[in-house]
Amino acid sequence: MSRVDDLDPSLVHHMVNTLGWPGLRPLQEEAIEPLLAGEDAILLAPTAGGKTEAACFPLLSKMVAERWTGTSVLYVCPLKALLNNLLPRLETYTGWLGRSAALWHGDIKATGRKKILTGRPDVLLTTPESLEAMLVSANVDHHAFFAGLRAIVVDEVHAFAGDDRGWHLLAVLERLQRIVGQPVQRVGLSATVGNPHELLQWLQGSGAGKRPARVVAPHLAEARPVPNRPSPPPGDIQLDYVGSADNAAKVIAALHRGEKRLVFCESRRLVEELGEKLRAKGVTTFLSHASLSVDERRRAEEAFAEARDCVIVSTSTLELGIDVGDLDRVIQIDAPATVASFLQRLGRTGRRADSSRNCLFLALSEDGLLAAAALLLQWSRGWVEPVVAPPEPRHIVAQQMLALCLQENQVGDQLWHEWWSGLGLFGQPAEPIMRHLVNEGYLDRDGGMLFIGPEAERRFGHRHFMNLTAVFTAAPEFTVLNGLTEIGRTDPSLLTEEVQGARRLLLAGRSWQVTYIDWHRRRCFVEPVDGGGKAKWSGLGFVRATSYELTRAARDVLLGTDPRVRLTGRAENCLAEARERFLEYVHPGGTLIVRRSDHDVRWWTWAGHRANATLAATLAGVTDPAHRINDCWIRLRGDLTPQMWRQTVADAADRLCLPTVHEQALKGLKFSAALPHRLAEATLAARLADLAGAAAVLSEPIRLSTGHDGRT
Structure with missing residues (x-):
């Protein structure tokens, strides 16, 4: 039975007469009952599956029926650009009911914020960082502003849950709920994930198991495969090997002329270089990445949305649901980090009735081809990564304690943990962190009350504690300006390394000559030139860590399994060469130790970066301490004997060790300085480990191989 009549009549009228909808999509239909009943929920659908309307139409209907007042619904997104894109839709929907929606994030000017504070929109679109900023701001009466809060919608919830922004969001929601004084309904919108029920439990926070909740995902029920009879993956997916960025530009320029193409790259540098090469070939090209203004x-995004025969080259900034118009084709350079990311990108296509979902993979190297083939193999098997929150977020606990003291000015030293309602480490288990913050001067204690101390002022007090509201660490960059126009930001090493002649940068797909550097204000002034520019962003030294599952899929590919997609002749030839080259390093019955010389003994685990780091720490007595961890193999000591190996593995069977943490790595863990050193190390070590993957490897047969023929 249709539930559409349970929605507000004005909404139904406009759905039919203004939007011209003949009816609701299955997700939108099935979301009505639980959301009107006040249940927490995860709404699961592919990109462009109507998730925003599925959440908002029932909540807006409830808003009118129950006469909610003030700012009663928060709509939270991970990206400001996504919020900007959603605002016109939400303004339209709320306007039909005589209600209002407004936008609050870091780009909103003071006049716009003042209007929001006095006007109290019914729906506020924002980011977790902006929510935190509102809570700690002296200009916002957060108790009054959020008093009417009844529901929160978290868009792209999987993007939050997989990193520390998710823990930050949960902690902020718990604080908001305490301010409101009653449970706040939580609705998450997500693309397909491997563990939606666990994701829902995570989103509920302290309410998990206490409040009614359900996963709404009709497309999964429709697509449930018949056992032992896998259906072919949908869409037109092709894997090609081109060997270089120059060749990729040639292929993109030659194929699909007249179409609108979105090209994904895995680094900002490659976006810049490929964009420049495409423009040189006369292709109308736009760029998007996080270091552009x-x-x-x-x-770029507006021009791309309005054009036809063109290309936009992007990092993951366009992976989420920002509308870039009627897209014809997605092209992927090498491979994204996860199957979930690929599904997001694939979902950008096939939105017209006469089109299908498609993606062309262009591999620039053998490694890129193998990574793409492994990812597509896992996808064709129906596997998607589970979304798992990073373990032991102690540094976020420290940040939240400081933020709470800013928010409330002072907090009882026996009452602070009640603000998080016993949410994991944010409750009573955080007592050692609180004591450390007091002992080190981050917090002061007086008369049984806690308040901000001098060390917190020194480290985080700049610009009204703005640095305290963001939980990720950004590498230092210089702002690049042409006159008064900001183009973007670049790595400072490009401004200090020795060069012959004029110093030139590549940014926004164009070359620029540096005319002046303001070292104090971290600004760089440039003028346009013809070619010769260089792009570089060094980041904070993080290694892209491939998972156990994807690395094992790469081994399956080398053992002869092809993904169920179209392979070009070039891709087939390159895979055949790779299989021949890796012949002595893969075995279907377990892992291999290959001795190439007394100085080169490698254990080919095919276990992924984190499992290999765990194994190297666990078997430290027989591994090479100077070896840099990778996804596929671990270097062992040259004097290793079979007896030493068997004894070490036997001893390690029931005592896996966490990886060693280097001091440099701690710099990437924001707020780690506010933790006892041992707890900061323990947090990062837990995040670098894969205990399950390491245990699985140790349970497999291990073959000792000598020479080049792989004999054991």
């Missing part, structure tokens, strides 16, 4: 990205 907001105006530069917005101009």
